[in-house]
Amino acid sequence: MDAVPRKPKPRWLLGVVSFLAAALVMIYLSYALPRILPGDFVTAAYAGSHVTLTAEQEASLQSLYSQDTGFGSYLLRLVTLDWGYSHAFLAPVSELFLGALPWTLLLLGTANLIAMSAGFVTGVEAAWRHGTRTEKGLIAGATVLEGIPEICTGVVLLFIFALKLQWFPAAGAETAYAEGGLFTRVIDVLHHLALPLCTLILAYLPGNFLLTRNSMMMVMKAPYMVTARAKGVPPRRVRYVHAARNALLPVVTRFGLRLAFMITGALVVERINSYPGLGTLLFNAIQSRDLPVIQAVVLFSSLIVLAVILSMEGLYRMIDPRIRHAR
Amino acid sequence: MHVKILRDLRRNRWFLTGLSLIGFFFVLAMIGPSLAPFDPQDFSFNPLSPPAFKHLLGVNDGGQDIFSELLYSLRNTVLFGLLSGSAALVIGVLIGAFSGWLGGFPDAVFMRLADILLAIPAIMILIIVAAVFRPSPSVLALILAFMTWPTISKAIRAQTLGLKESLHVKAAVQMGGGNWHIIRRHLLPEMFPLYLIGFAAKTRMAMFMEASLAFLGLFDPGRKSLGMMISYALKYYYLDIWWNWLLPPILCLSFVIMAITFVAISLENVLDPRLKEGSLKETVMEKTL
Numbered sequence: 001m002d003a004v005p006r007k008p009k010p011r012w013l014l015g016v017v018s019f020l021a022a023a024l025v026m027i028y029l030s031y032a033l034p035r036i037l038p039g040d041f042v043t044a045a046y047a048g049s050h051v052t053l054t055a056e057q058e059a060s061l062q063s064l065y066s067q068d069t070g071f072g073s074y075l076l077r078l079v080t081l082d083w084g085y086s087h088a089f090l091a092p093v094s095e096l097f098l099g100a101l102p103w104t105l106l107l108l109g110t111a112n113l114i115a116m117s118a119g120f121v122t123g124v125e126a127a128w129r130h131g132t133r134t135e136k137g138l139i140a141g142a143t144v145l146e147g148i149p150e151i152c153t154g155v156v157l158l159f160i161f162a163l164k165l166q167w168f169p170a171a172g173a174e175t176a177y178a179e180g181g182l183f184t185r186v187i188d189v190l191h192h193l194a195l196p197l198c199t200l201i202l203a204y205l206p207g208n209f210l211l212t213r214n215s216m217m218m219v220m221k222a223p224y225m226v227t228a229r230a231k232g233v234p235p236r237r238v239r240y241v242h243a244a245r246n247a248l249l250p251v252v253t254r255f256g257l258r259l260a261f262m263i264t265g266a267l268v269v270e271r272i273n274s275y276p277g278l279g280t281l282l283f284n285a286i287q288s289r290d291l292p293v294i295q296a297v298v299l300f301s302s303l304i305v306l307a308v309i310l311s312m313e314g315l316y317r318m319i320d321p322r323i324r325h326a327r
Numbered sequence: 328m329h330v331k332i333l334r335d336l337r338r339n340r341w342f343l344t345g346l347s348l349i350g351f352f353f354v355l356a357m358i359g360p361s362l363a364p365f366d367p368q369d370f371s372f373n374p375l376s377p378p379a380f381k382h383l384l385g386v387n388d389g390g391q392d393i394f395s396e397l398l399y400s401l402r403n404t405v406l407f408g409l410l411s412g413s414a415a416l417v418i419g420v421l422i423g424a425f426s427g428w429l430g431g432f433p434d435a436v437f438m439r440l441a442d443i444l445l446a447i448p449a450i451m452i453l454i455i456v457a458a459v460f461r462p463s464p465s466v467l468a469l470i471l472a473f474m475t476w477p478t479i480s481k482a483i484r485a486q487t488l489g490l491k492e493s494l495h496v497k498a499a500v501q502m503g504g505g506n507w508h509i510i511r512r513h514l515l516p517e518m519f520p521l522y523l524i525g526f527a528a529k530t531r532m533a534m535f536m537e538a539s540l541a542f543l544g545l546f547d548p549g550r551k552s553l554g555m556m557i558s559y560a561l562k563y564y565y566l567d568i569w570w571n572w573l574l575p576p577i578l579c580l581s582f583v584i585m586a587i588t589f590v591a592i593s594l595e596n597v598l599d600p601r602l603k604e605g606s607l608k609e610t611v612m613e614k615t616l
Binding site for chain 2: 022025026143144146147148149151152155156158159163164210214261263267268271272282283286287289294298301302305309
């Protein structure tokens with residue numbers, strides 16, 4: 001990122017080109033890698049059964065189930081959302097994928113938004129009260145929370161609130177075959193969302209808080225903060241307009257990366273709460289060696305990561321004029 | 328400079344707590360097998376019997392002693408983390424120092440490679456490899472290390488670029504010091520405490536991943552792991568086993584990861600004035616799986 005440019009060429013162009021190259025590499029890997037894996041859908045499907053296939057039966061089954069094409073047509077089918085047919089789930093891959101995507105987006109999007117805004121506000125306020133007991137308490141709490149992995153919080157929350165107290169459902173994203181109006185449906189979805197959401201927020205919040213607080217501490221030493229206060233700018237304005245804006249950069253980075261890695265980030269939590277998102281889909285696909293689905297999920301998540309990293313470069317320029325005018 | 332850092336660290340309560348917890352768990356992991364009263368693979372006890380003097384934490388559904396199981400699991404998780412963390416540290420520091428020092432073509436190649444690796448979610452690769460090839464845990468730890476070195480080497484590279492301009496390094500070049508000599512004698516000792524942040528972050532991530540993969544059931548079922556214990560205990564939630572079977576692995580895992588977090592965070596705070604950019608990046612990346 002901080003390579004020293006020799007010519008005053010547009011840096012963003014270089015970034016776009018190298019990221020396009022990385023995207024192409026990844027698409028190729030997603031095309032080539034699953035093909036060299038041992039075992040396919042046929043092997044997995046018949047491994048546990050008592051039927052023993054002869055070599056020619058196996059070959060004919062494989063040719064029935066395989067959707068092998070060249071890389072060119074693979075690329076073309078990728079763009080047209082024609083991702084093949086999943087024989088394990090008996091549905092088109094794109095349908096499975098698009099069916100799971102909203103749940104992951106809902107879970108991860110909400111968790112990240114809440115964790116980021118809450119972490120940011122508490123971080124700014126804690127830094128502002130530097131040296132007080134409130135700040136120290138908040139930092140201690142956040143450091144301890146940061147050390148508890150989400151697999152533990154998830155299991156503990158599930159055990160207490162779903163299995164023992166039975167306040168919340170232990171699995172799923174909504175009640176199956178439930179009838180009722182829009183309002184009851186929304187309540188039902190939120191009811192199912194609560195536990196995984198809390199788990200993720202508890203996992204993300206302390207990091208956001210510590211990051212904001214640390215970067216606020218650096219900003220608050222800057223001379224323009226003294227100037228702002230001397231001018232008589234109201235304290236809240238100093239805090240959020242003068243200081244916090246400059247402390248925002250690392251927080252935005254973290255937010256972006258979290259969104260970028262959303263599928264993997266929720267994998268464990270989705271499994272604990274049996275939430276029907278992309279993580280669960282990927283896990284089930286791996287269990288049944290369902291190549292097209294694995295390909296789609298892995299590729300999509302890698303492309304999201306690339307796109308987010310690329311767009312964050314642009315976002316930095318918007319937030320921080322120092323980067324915009326550098327060099 | 329290093330003396331001051333040591334003094335700051337010795338006064339830091341978080342660092343001391345973390346370090347003593349780490350020491351405790353490390354010793355427990357090392358001598359665990361000799362402490363364990365039974366072989367964790369021994370199926371001969373009365374299944375699901377409650378804790379007693381003979382079985383401190385009771386017996387699980389398969390008739391195995393839970394306390395022995397816990398000690399072996401802790402050992403497996405800690406060793407997995409240490410192996411992966413140290414491998415990532417060695418790769419990351421060497422590549423970071425070399426590409427920062429040499430610059431030019433090798434620098435461009437390594438940093439592009441780092442960018443590509445950063446964009447590939449490590450847990451995906453691990454899950455696919457674990458599910459399909461069923462490799463041994465140490466192979467998985469090394470694969471994880473290969474996925475996670477880029478953040479370390481980016482921080483080290485940024486520091487190297489700064490050090491390159493400092494007078495004593497320039498003097499060493501003037502005296503005719505070769506690349507390897509300067510990296511080994513001047514750059515690496517100068518950046519010493521900085522590696523520890525990366526090492527702690529990667530070890531922590533590796534333990535977390537090991538627990539997650541084991542929880543998802545992707546390891547050999549005969550290999551004990553904290554994550555696997557949690558997932559088995561959760562199946563018997565309707566029995567009154569939560570405090571002797573479900574809670575111990577959860578507490579162990581939390582305390583181990585917490586201890587490393589304390590050390591990583593306090594190191595970062597103490598070292599921060601020296602390495603603004605690098606440390607921020609490390610904090611940002613460390614929890615993204």
